[in-house]
Amino acid sequence: MEQLAILWDSTALAHFELGQVIMMAVGALLLYLAIVHGFEPLLLFPIGFGAVLTNIPLAGFTEPGGLLYYIYEVGIHSGVFPLLIFMGVGAMTDFGALIANPRMLLLGAAAQFGIFATLFGAIALNFIPGFDFTLKDASAIAIIGGADGPTAIFLASRLSPDLLGAIAVAAYSYMALVPIIQPPIMKALTTPEERKIEMAQLRHVSRKEKILFPLGVLLLTILFLPSATPLVGMFCFGNLMKECGVVDRLSKTAQNELINIVTIFLGLAVGSKLSADKFLTVETLGILGLGAIAFAIGTAAGVIMAKIMNRFSSASINPLIGAAGVSAVPMAARVANKVGLEANPHNFLLMHAMGPNVAGVLGSAVAAGVLLALVG
Amino acid sequence: MSAQSINELLFEAATLLMVGMGFVFVFLTLLIVAVNLLKVFCERFPGQEPKTLTRTPSKTARPAQVNEDKNIVAAITAAVHAHRQANR
Numbered sequence: 001m002e003q004l005a006i007l008w009d010s011t012a013l014a015h016f017e018l019g020q021v022i023m024m025a026v027g028a029l030l031l032y033l034a035i036v037h038g039f040e041p042l043l044l045f046p047i048g049f050g051a052v053l054t055n056i057p058l059a060g061f062t063e064p065g066g067l068l069y070y071i072y073e074v075g076i077h078s079g080v081f082p083l084l085i086f087m088g089v090g091a092m093t094d095f096g097a098l099i100a101n102p103r104m105l106l107l108g109a110a111a112q113f114g115i116f117a118t119l120f121g122a123i124a125l126n127f128i129p130g131f132d133f134t135l136k137d138a139s140a141i142a143i144i145g146g147a148d149g150p151t152a153i154f155l156a157s158r159l160s161p162d163l164l165g166a167i168a169v170a171a172y173s174y175m176a177l178v179p180i181i182q183p184p185i186m187k188a189l190t191t192p193e194e195r196k197i198e199m200a201q202l203r204h205v206s207r208k209e210k211i212l213f214p215l216g217v218l219l220l221t222i223l224f225l226p227s228a229t230p231l232v233g234m235f236c237f238g239n240l241m242k243e244c245g246v247v248d249r250l251s252k253t254a255q256n257e258l259i260n261i262v263t264i265f266l267g268l269a270v271g272s273k274l275s276a277d278k279f280l281t282v283e284t285l286g287i288l289g290l291g292a293i294a295f296a297i298g299t300a301a302g303v304i305m306a307k308i309m310n311r312f313s314s315a316s317i318n319p320l321i322g323a324a325g326v327s328a329v330p331m332a333a334r335v336a337n338k339v340g341l342e343a344n345p346h347n348f349l350l351m352h353a354m355g356p357n358v359a360g361v362l363g364s365a366v367a368a369g370v371l372l373a374l375v376g
Numbered sequence: 377m378s379a380q381s382i383n384e385l386l387f388e389a390a391t392l393l394m395v396g397m398g399f400v401f402v403f404l405t406l407l408i409v410a411v412n413l414l415k416v417f418c419e420r421f422p423g424q425e426p427k428t429l430t431r432t433p434s435k436t437a438r439p440a441q442v443n444e445d446k447n448i449v450a451a452i453t454a455a456v457h458a459h460r461q462a463n464r
Contacts, residue, residue, distance in 0.1 A: 102411035105404040112400050116393040123389045126382045135388060208418050216410045224403060359404070366403050370396045 015057035019276025026274065027051030030169070039176035043149065043267050047169065050271015061272065068272035071265050076157050076164070081266040082150035083234045086365075088259030089150065090238025091251050093329070093361070095213050097354040100202040103309065104321075108359025110305030111325030112367045114145030114298025118290050119371075125290070130282045136160050139371040141287050144171045145294025146364030147178070147328035151231060153270065155368045158376055165273030166284040170291035178331045181292065182299050182323050183339050189303045190319045195343035197310070197318040199352045207243070214239040217362065221369070227376070228369020235365065298326040302356065324353040327360035 008014055030048030034041040053061050054068060061068040075081035098104055122138035125131045133141070140160035143152045144167060152171040156164040174181065187195075214236035221232040241251040273279075306322025320340050324332040333353035340349040 099411055099414070102408045105408050105411075106401070109397075109400045109404040113397060116396045119396075120386070120389045120393055123382065123385045126377050126385065127379070132377060135385060135392075138385075138389065139392075206418055206422075208423065209414055212414050212418070213411065216414060217407065220403065220406055220410060224406070225399075362407070363400055363404060366400050367396060370399050371392075374392060374395065 010058070012057045012059075017057070017276065019280055020055040020057060023055040023274055023276045023279060024052050026279070027055070027271065033173075033176075040172045042263055043172045043270075044169075044176070046264055046267025047172070047271040047274070050268040051274035052271075053268075054272045054275055062275060068268060072269040072272050075262075075265050076153065076269045077161070079154055079157055079230065081262050081269065082154035082157070083230055084262045085150040085259060085266060086154075086231055087234040087238035088254045088262070089329075089361070090214070090235035091242045091254040092259075093235075093239055093242075093358055094354070095210060095239065095358055096205045097202060097351050098358050099205045099209050099213055101352070101355050103313070104355030105359045105362070106309065107302050107305055107322045107325040107356035108327075108361075108363035109325075110322065111298040111302035111327075111356070111360050112146065112363045113301035114294045114296070114326065115142045115364070115367050115371075117297045118142040118145050118294035121293060122286070122290050125286050131286055133283070133286075134160075135375050137163055139375045140164075140167055141290050142294060143167075143364070143368055143371065144174065144287075144291040145298045145326070146360075146367060147171070147175055147295060147298065147326040147332070148361060148364045149175065151364050151368050153266070154231060155371060158372060161273075162278055163283065163287065165270060165275075165279055166287045167291075168270040169274070170288050173288075174291050174295050175328045175331065178295075178328050179335050179338075181295050182332065182335050185296055185299045186303055186320055186323045186336070186339050189300060190307070192343055194307070194310070194319050195340060196347065197316050198344070198347050199318055199321075199349070200315055202351060207245070210243045211240065214243065221366075225366060225369045225373065227373040228365055231365040231368060232362070235361070295326065299323045302326060302360075306356075318347070318349055318352065321349055321353040321356050324357040325360045325363070327357065327364050329357050329361060330354065332360070333357040 027048045027050070030044045030051065033039040034044040034048060050068060053059070060066045062072070063069060119138050119142035122133050122141045123135070126133055136159040140156040140163055143155045146152065149168070149171050153164065153168050156167045160167075218229075218233060218236040221228050238251075238254050241247050241254060302322035302325035303319050304322070305325070306317055306319040310317040310319060318340060320336045324336045326332055333350055336353040337348065337350040340347045
């Protein structure tokens with residue numbers, strides 16, 4: 001009889017807590033969204049599975065000695081994984097459209113308004129009892145508005161590791177929801193005539209310009225915002241690898257094998273932060289709400305900026321491409337293209353939207369650098 | 377948290393909003409200037425384009441060559457066939 005009791009005690013059934021069951025269900029929901037609906041599957045799948053593993057009683061995945069504990073410490077606590085991802089993203093990014101029309105950088109800057117406005121909103125939530133966000137927490141939450149997964153995880157790991165799970169899940173969920181969140185805002189802020197505006201074809205960009213561009217970006221970052229150099233530096237490193245053409249093997253590894261390997265571990269490590277005590281709080285609900293607001297404000301700011309630029313510039317600018325300023329490459333650019341095609345079936349905005357889209361990546365990295373410098 | 381300390385935090389957040397957006401705009405405007413300078417520089421000193429460009433045509437050339445080989449094989453096969461027919 002005593003042995004039976006010991007046997008019962010060693011099963012998970014005897015040790016399940018309600019929180020763990022709920023968090024396993026959350027993990028299963030993420031798996032469902034990834035597998036059945038294809039929501040950012042590359043990240044939500046490993047995050048969901050990591051969440052299931054983390055909440056197994058007695059297994060101790062996230063205690064010192066556990067697998068996910070080490071993956072988290074090595075990859076995210078140190079800040080290494082998001083930076084490696086950023087290198088791979090750099091190696092996959094083509095700045096041609098941006099170099100051809102550099103004014104698009106202003107759209108990438110305007111869309112970062114979502115980040116800073118949300119920072120304000122997160123602090124204002126403190127008036128509601130139950131919320132207790134410090135300036136660091138608020139900054140880490142606000143960066144969801146940058147619509148850039150690695151940037152959000154990097155900043156959260158620096159400023160507010162306890163909220164990292166919720167922030168990463170919110171960031172990637174909303175990136176998957178870009179085609180649903182953005183179009184209503186874009187349509188509300190533009191007239192059908194504005195949506196029909198066709199843009200002049202982009203000029204050819206020489207290889208030399210593409211090679212010098214990442215070096216120029218890096219130089220400016222070194223001079224004016226050294227706190228952003230981890231992000232921007234790795235990004236430019238990856239981009240130069242791709243553009244210089246002499247290290248094709250390294251560039252291919254960064255864009256494929258390396259980024260895939262890191263993505264697996266990054267997802268698991270984020271999943272390891274989805275434990276009941278950290279995730280099942282009223283603050284998580286606040287973070288999910290604030291993330292959606294950040295996205296919406298960023299989109300609106302980009303569209304409004306594009307309208308202003310269209311009024312004052314000689315070359316016409318379709319305001320829809322302003323929405324692509326919230327990075328989320330290449331989803332946001334595709335959405336701008338799609339909404340443009342609905343208004344005018346002969347108007348292909350994809351290449352024009354790629355400019356503000358990659359500008360948004362730089363913009364959110366700069367915003368992250370500002371927050372690190374001022375709050376961190 | 378007391379309302380007063382929240383108000384202080386809100387003030388700080390508002391300052392961050394101004395400073396942050398201001399800095400992002402200034403930085404990316406500088407980048408616009410830099411990209412335009414880059415364009416002028418590249419137009420003034422065209423130099424030679426990096427030579428790795430020559431590698432790409434060779435990749436596209438390969439399928440063409442395979443087609444050519446196929447054509448040659450087909451021609452030879454037809455010739456042999458005709459020769460055998462004639463000498464039967």
